[in-house]
Amino acid sequence: MEFxxxxxxxxxxxxxxxxxxxxxxxxxxxxLLYVEQKRSERSRRPFILMLLDVTGHNDNPxxxxxxxxxxxxLSDCLRDTDMRGWYRTDSLIGIIFxxxxxxxxxxxxGLLRKIHAKLNLSMRPDDLKKIRIFLHVYPEEIDENGKxxxxxxxxxxxxxxxxxxxxxxxxxxxxxxxxxxxxxxMIFSPVFITIAVAVKLTSKGPVIFRxxxxxxxxxxxxxLKFRSMYIDRxxxxxxxxxxxxxxxRPAETGEAGKENDIYKLTKDPxxxxxxxxxxxxxxxxxPQFINVLKGEMSLVGPRPPLPYEFELYDTWHKRRLRQxxxxxxxxxxxxxxxxxxxxxxxxxDLKYVAERSLWLDIKILLKTPSAVISCKGAY
Numbered sequence: 001m002e003f004x005x006x007x008x009x010x011x012x013x014x015x016x017x018x019x020x021x022x023x024x025x026x027x028x029x030x031x032l033l034y035v036e037q038k039r040s041e042r043s044r045r046p047f048i049l050m051l052l053d054v055t056g057h058n059d060n061p062x063x064x065x066x067x068x069x070x071x072x073x074l075s076d077c078l079r080d081t082d083m084r085g086w087y088r089t090d091s092l093i094g095i096i097f098x099x100x101x102x103x104x105x106x107x108x109x110g111l112l113r114k115i116h117a118k119l120n121l122s123m124r125p126d127d128l129k130k131i132r133i134f135l136h137v138y139p140e141e142i143d144e145n146g147k148x149x150x151x152x153x154x155x156x157x158x159x160x161x162x163x164x165x166x167x168x169x170x171x172x173x174x175x176x177x178x179x180x181x182x183x184x185x186m187i188f189s190p191v192f193i194t195i196a197v198a199v200k201l202t203s204k205g206p207v208i209f210r211x212x213x214x215x216x217x218x219x220x221x222x223x224l225k226f227r228s229m230y231i232d233r234x235x236x237x238x239x240x241x242x243x244x245x246x247x248x249r250p251a252e253t254g255e256a257g258k259e260n261d262i263y264k265l266t267k268d269p270x271x272x273x274x275x276x277x278x279x280x281x282x283x284x285x286x287p288q289f290i291n292v293l294k295g296e297m298s299l300v301g302p303r304p305p306l307p308y309e310f311e312l313y314d315t316w317h318k319r320r321l322r323q324x325x326x327x328x329x330x331x332x333x334x335x336x337x338x339x340x341x342x343x344x345x346x347x348x349d350l351k352y353v354a355e356r357s358l359w360l361d362i363k364i365l366l367k368t369p370s371a372v373i374s375c376k377g378a379y
Contacts (some may be wrong), residue, residue, distance in 0.1 A: 011165065022347055024085025026036055027161040028354040029094055032083050036096055040138045046103045049136045056130030062326050068133075069122050080343045081316045083350075099316060108135055172358060173298065180299050180365075181289040188286055195226050195274075195283060203272045205231035208287055213304035216325045218318070221296040223304060226289035228275025237270070242309050245342050246317075282372045288328050300361040301327025302349040320349035324356060334367040 024032065036047050052070065057063045070093060074084050078095065087094030097111070112133060119128055185192075196207045205227055215222035271279065278284040291297040297304070304326035305313070331348040352360070 017129055022075070022084065022351055024083065024354055026086040026089045029083070029085030029087060032085075032354055033087075033096060034100060035095070037138055044139065046100050047138055048097040048100065048103075048108065048111065049087075049138065050095040050097065050111070051087055051134045051136070052095075052197075053091065053132040053134070054093060054130075055091045057127070058133070060127075060130075062127075066123070066127055070119065073118050073122050080347065081314075085284075099314075103138065106138070111135070169358060173361065174295075177292050177299050177359070178359070181292040183294075184289045186287075191283065192286060195278060195286070198274045199227055199272075199278075202274045203227075203230055212307055213326070214307060214310045214321065215296055215304055216323075218310070218321065221291070221304075222306065224290055226278055226284040226287060228272060228279050228284050230272055231272045233270040241310060242306070243312065246309070247313050285328060292328065296325070298325040298327045299329065300352075300364050301325050301330055302352065303327070303330065303332065316350075317346050320346055320353060324354055328363060329368040329371075331364060332377075334364055334371045 033049065039045075040047055054063075054067065054070070057066050060066065071084075074093075074095065078084060079097075079099075081097075081099045083096040083098070085094055086092070095115075100107075112135060115133060116128075119131070199207050207227060209224070209225045209227040209229075211223045212220050215221045288297060292299060301324050302320045304321075310318070331352045332345045335348055339342070352364075
């Protein structure tokens with residue numbers, strides 16, 4: 001029996017998408033590898049590390065294009081749960097295959113054949129011959145001769161603990177969160193008052209909507225927003241929407257005769273007229289600066305899911321909240337919000353978790369106003 005590790009891919013498209021946002025740097029990849037190793041040791045659920053040695057092309061004038069082709073093939077054919085990046089910068093490309101249910105020699109050899117076949121569709125035979133591919137399995141099993149279960153003895157990679165980002169960076173990020181949220185609350189205080197009056201005068205119910213959300217490490221907290229819906233609303237439409245969004249089913253709304261890539265709840269009858277405006281402009285999110293002040297959220301991070309949404313998550317989905325606080329804005333928000341698929345959202349969040357830094361936070365914060373003004377993906 002062979003495990004279907006790879007997605008079907010049109011060979012003519014492989015390599016065309018040269019901007020692979022999910023291809024990690026060496027330090028980021030080793031961080032992910034170390035986390036997977038520790039998870040595997042605890043759960044005894046295996047994963048495979050594949051290494052592609054590209055040093056045979058060091059003197060090739062077309063080396064840059066060859067690397068782009070390899071990255072494109074991997075981007076197109078790997079599963080959402082797999083992770084790719086530099087194991088050793090400019091020499092070894094690494095792929096981490098997770099969520100493996102069945103693992104035996106046939107599966108491992110079949111995986112090697114499939115990756116080789118995918119590359120063969122997009123590369124010259126002479127170029128492919130210069131690429132060596134190795135597999136290593138975790139957790140390692142030692143046979144009676146003292147050898148590990150890797151298919152290659154050339155590389156015996158040992159994941160090492162990632163360099164700690166340090167409490168200094170965490171402290172600086174917290175200081176930025178505090179100063180930014182205080183400044184925002186002061187600057188937007190007139191907007192707060194205006195929205196509060198509009199919400200109160202146009203529909204019954206409280207001005208501030210309080211809702212349980214899932215934060216860092218799966219810990220629930222009370223999430224604040226300006227109320228944008230009628231009270232005594234039916235939650236079933238949103239629960240149905242969440243299920244379809246996570247499962248990636250086709251859209252059912254939009255213009256007549258058209259289908260979108262995802263399901264969008266664009267005409268929610270539960271939303272008030274004022275609520276529709278503040279949701280479209282993201283002004284309903286302003287009270288979340290209070291969540292940031294309380295330390296429950298950060299200015300930048302993954303969006304906090306609802307409890308019933310979190311229950312539908314696969315194991316790899318939950319990684320987005322393991323190491324960071326949820327945020328008001330993030331990579332997903334500045335890359336299309338609701339116009340992206342759920343798996344794309346998770347991948348962007350995992351990219352942020354792996355690459356997070358103060359400079360990345362600043363770049364996301366600078367991009368957020370234009371994303372809000374454009375209202376792209378907002379409903």
